[in-house]
Amino acid sequence: MKNKNGKKYDIAVIGGAGHVGLPLALVFASKGLKVLIHDINESSMSRIAAGKLPFIEHGAEPLLEKALKEDLLFFSTDPADISSAPALVVTIGTPVDEFHNPVHKAMKECLEPLLPHCSDNTLLVLRSTVFPGTTEWLDNYLKANGKNMHVAFCPERIVQGFAIKELQCLPQIISGTTEKAEKESAALFGMITDKLVPLKPIEAEFAKLFSNAYRYIQFATTNQFYTMTAAAGVDYHNVLEGIKKDYSRAADLPGPGFAAGPCLFKDTMQLAAFSNNQFSLGHAAMLVNEGLVMHMIGTLSKDHELENTTVGLLGMAFKADSDDIRSSLSYKMKKLLKFRVKELLTTDPHVTQDPSLLPADEVVEKSDVLVLCVPHQAYKGLDTKGKPVLDIWGFFRKPRKR
Ligand SMILES: NC(=O)c1ccc[n+]([C@@H]2O[C@H](COP(=O)([O-])OP(=O)(O)OC[C@H]3O[C@@H](n4cnc5c(N)ncnc54)[C@H](O)[C@@H]3O)[C@@H](O)[C@H]2O)c1
Structure with missing residues (x-):
């Protein structure tokens, strides 16, 4: 036809x-x-x-x-x-x-x-x-x-x-x-x-939702491990490296960081809705992954008088090397921090639809402290001018000398 x-x-x-x-x-x-x-x-x-x-x-x-x-x-x-x-x-x-x-x-x-x-x-x-x-x-x-x-x-x-x-x-x-x-x-x-x-x-419907919920739970697992070690003053990245070294059963344990975007969270919530809110693992994962933002703000507030501090957020997309801001936790961070800090500045090398973004150099220059929200490859050579960087990803971390 x-x-x-x-x-x-x-x-x-x-x-x-x-x-x-x-x-x-x-x-x-x-x-x-x-x-x-x-x-x-x-x-x-x-x-x-x-x-x-x-x-x-x-x-x-x-x-x-x-x-x-x-x-x-x-x-x-x-x-x-x-x-x-x-x-x-x-x-x-x-x-x-x-x-x-x-x-x-x-x-x-x-x-x-x-x-x-x-x-x-x-x-x-x-x-x-x-x-x-x-x-x-x-x-x-x-x-x-x-x-x-x-x-x-x-x-x-x-x-x-x-x-x-x-x-x-x-x-x-x-x-x-x-x-x-x-x-x-x-x-x-x-x-x-x-x-x-x-x-x-x-x-097939379950298979798709389980694939995403499983990934979301994996991120929550590592994020919770991260917050535990942080509370104990231990570098999680050293622990993670240790667990994964030549140990295939931990090979797919991801590193800590924002688990966000248009799919993982909402698909986990679809399963929760399907099971009459009895998907306790899914809900626990949500609390950990969404709560990571609050954990990071808590860390910042321990080291800085936030009301007198200009904070710069590096990366506003929902994940590295993407231009997609849908359900990005960087915006949750922005929303929560905005009312607590002297000034909040944001930058991203890929996002095009946010007119409030500034060039990375300007954000670094004007900020007292930086938060790495998204580990874009473009930040590899970024000169952070000796400013403190909250980097839960371990992106700027130098390998430990043994
Ligand atoms: N983004 C991913 O990586 C990914 C991966 C696997 C599965 N999914 C699933 O795929 C689906 C689409 O996700 P997406 O990220 O591509 O979304 P998207 O928003 O990027 O794309 C959806 C498209 O549908 C169009 N659209 C909306 N209503 C329409 C209508 N009534 N008629 C015609 N077009 C219409 C929109 O204009 C848009 O271009 C979702 O169910 C998502 O969960 C997404």
Whole structure:
């Protein structure tokens, strides 16, 4: 079927201008598929159509250039344009609300305008992270509304910023509400990897959420160990190095630091909501990871009279070498410190959407004390001019002489 533009697509990525959708769209295009990016964010789509990435995504630029040159990438805000795509992959955001409960209506509101343009043969793949049971619920909802589409859930598990590489080397979990839906999803994701892991939809939903909650708990473990050693006046990084040295069972214990961003916290909270707030490990992890900010402020206040101190925050993105500030704990730190210090200054080499940011040199110059919030590689050569730096990451730490 061709749509009203006369264009025929192999696939439409719904939310395709976002952090998950865009790299996926580019990888599908790199396999020769004609990909429609359907999104409500016109300015991001115009940027992408002009060959510019709206955010840092390593390895994406050449794929974007090639896809545009080969006429494999298309853009639309009009739901009607999806009608000629036999497969839709949904990658919209699936947030939790202010009560830490999932916003169920996001998926429904996204799909409602699209449904009149789908046929019974359309493959509908949910790629966004969803609350357990959502795929089954959607299948029933569609059937109740006279749509017998093939519904699948194939979660995204990339680490943000490295999707182009990881999409093609990570195993892809696939699942479908029917054998046909699973087979079609296998054929689709089989185009980007031969490592497919078939599960039932509910299993795949849990698998995705558990992957993120497990990571979040790992960060909480190391952050709690950090605060324990700090209270004892012990350098945690020496302990960590000692534990990990030639000891494979501790190889995946991460270093301390902010565990934040658009996924780990909210996915842990989705599981908490699912289990009627009985996910005690998840809640404990939240208290530790979110509480790290208060712990750091406590450390600062022990060493400095905060009301007479200018504090500079280095790094406002949610993680190193990223430009994404969504749910960044640097902003929680900023909010809490602002009312306690003489002046608060912030800087980041990658973030572009915060007009209050200053150049790093100026922040160093004007501050009495610095807090390393994000260990961007760009700070490796930063001259901190002998100013004290609160660095829980151990980024500026010199290896211990033995
Ligand atoms: N960011 C990650 O690294 C990552 C990794 C794995 C899974 N996920 C999951 O993937 C999903 C998307 O996350 P993201 O970080 O890409 O979010 P994002 O905000 O970067 O992208 C979402 C995109 O969807 C678009 N959108 C929103 N509503 C829409 C609608 N009704 N119709 C069309 N487009 C719409 C937005 O404009 C945006 O471009 C979430 O469920 C997230 O939990 C994210």
